[in-house]
């Protein structure tokens with residue numbers, strides 16, 4: 001690239017910037033810019049097409065084509081050469097446009113006389129904003145140098161578009177970031193919320209795409225890249241990195257040290273871009289490539305490059321995580337992904353959470369559930385669309401997010417929230433009443449918990465106690481193993497907050513989907529059936545013993561309830577139980593006050609335990625059915641796999657019959673039995689389980705009201721007859737019969 005071309009390019013960018021600084025409407029700016037570009041590139045035509053909506057491009061300004069076509073000519077994404085540039089996010093350069101495949105003749109523009117065509121995308125970090133085109137009569141291909149120059153100009157236009165420079169009332173264009181957008185994702189946690197976007201990682205705003213002094217900019221970028229390299233080396237030198245983290249950082253280091261990366265950015269700077277704009281141009285190119293790549297490994301590497309560009313931008317602009325922006329009212333967190341500890345830091349201040357990635361079983365989802373915050377996962381690309389403060393509706397029941405919704409949508413949504421609030425009020429009035437059915441049977445309703453933050457719900461929900469306290473959450477949200485004293489103090493606080501109500505502490509349930517960041521990951525082909533839960537506890541009993549000691553100390557003379565997850569056979573229970581008895585003995589000998597009473601239970605999460613010897617049922621103090629796991633093994637359907645997860649109905653008779661058998665075995669020995677899987681919190685399922693003989697259910701606090709309300713107005717004996725009749729008639733599931741019967745009941 002000659003110095004002359006460089007300085008011409010800089011001149012053009014500077015003129016662009018000056019045009020922007022002028023007052024006047026968006027249309028006026030666009031017109032002047034097309035004139036400038038055509039003049040500088042020595043082409044007869046220069047046109048700017050911008051997206052009217054995500055599918056439609058509109059000719060917004062032109063030098064050379066017929067003016068009447070402006071704001072009239074539109075094309076769909078992929079249509080014609082302009083549409084192709086936008087769809088593929090790459091340049092189209094041809095000496096004979098009409099002969100090009102896909103060419104679409106638009107008579108209103110008068111473009112038939114122009115033979116050569118060069119179009120480049122106007123995009124900002126992967127977000128399509130429009131297309132910039134130059135055309136001329138002479139049939140010639142544009143040189144690489146010209147393509148490059150137009151790319152740099154498009155970059156500046158992208159920044160300007162993003163800053164709203166071209167949107168005004170006079171051209172009827174509204175910024176893309178002002179339009180309503182709908183995202184469909186997966187359900188992470190049910191519930192609805194209305195609020196304003198709070199970006200976990202706010203986008204870096206580049207306000208100075210054009211720079212006057214390239215040498216200063218080059219110095220800035222070299223310095224920032226230098227800092228970036230040092231920070232990666234520091235991270236790599238840190239201990240306790242696992243294999244995957246090291247691999248990612250190695251990739252970062254490779255890119256950060258890549259000469260090509262820095263060289264390309266320096267070339268862009270020599271053309272007149274600021275250091276920040278040069279980084280974004282590279283980032284945009286990487287994102288565009290990312291969209292085309294199928295190979296998972298390459299995709300990951302390209303997204304590493306994307307992350308790296310973000311870090312570099314933050315270094316250059318000084319915009320760290322904290323941009324000084326104030327959290328809006330009713331914040332709804334929007335993020336690509338978020339760690340459980342970070343989510344906990346936000347705590348209940350959030351009205352909702354929307355994640356581009358994430359899965360039902362992710363730790364963030366577990367925390368969102370514990371905090372009862374509506375969560376939608378897997379929405380894809382929302383962080384590029386949303387701006388801090390945008391109005392947002394989160395429909396966690398259907399996995400839908402409305403960003404900047406139309407007023408009619410917002411109104412309907414508010415009606416739904418109001419109805420839910422109304423129902424909550426009704427449930428609150430039942431809080432102190434027992435879940436006694438019309439036929440006089442009382443079902444004990446407890447809540448599931450896992451965090452200190454859950455405990456206030458004990459009072460508000462009317463739960464009789466905590467039927468399942470998932471202790472692993474405390475382990476998952478930290479980056480190192482918690483110490484015994486820390487755990488003891490936490491468990492003591494949980495018991496204090498429970499004010500004498502029973503809390504069933506489940507010992508550490510890790511493995512499968514719950515992987516501790518500080519434990520060596522196990523490379524297992526099928527972790528759900530692998531080395532998890534009590535299997536880890538028994539093979540490496542150090543943590544189990546430490547946890548039991550912490551529980552005994554926390555109880556400090558109060559009654560204590562411990563249960564073991566994933567017991568598959570009697571001997572596992574015996575062994576786990578003997579650890580507890582040994583620790584009791586040891587703690588007593590160390591002078592600690594033993595619990596006034598200790599209950600030791602087992603979770604029934606694998607079908608095999610239902611067929612354990614009678615001696616097991618006699619020895620165990622209580623059994624809690626972990627229906628989430630039990631169902632996945634009973635139906636051989638992965639609970640994390642959306643495709644099969646909902647395929648098998650809990651009210652399917654095979655499963656209900658099985659539950660009935662477990663109830664019968666417990667009745668035979670007088671063993672206390674409860675159910676603590678998610679199904680216990682769904683009213684119809686809760687009703688069916690109670691009809692099959694369960695007298696104790698544990699669920700999310702928010703489910704207690706609806707479950708209690710239904711149980712209190714139901715005759716369980718009649719419900720049982722409905723179920724039995726459906727079973728006898730050969731129906732596959734009790735659901736339909738129960739629903740029909742319920743619909744006939746007086747309100």
Ligand code: PEP
Nearest residue numbers: 626627628629630676677
């Ligand atoms: C279950 O499996 O039903 C259960 C309650 O445990 P978790 O969901 O924590 O595996």
Ligand code: MG
Nearest residue numbers: 605626628629
């Ligand atoms: Mg389980």
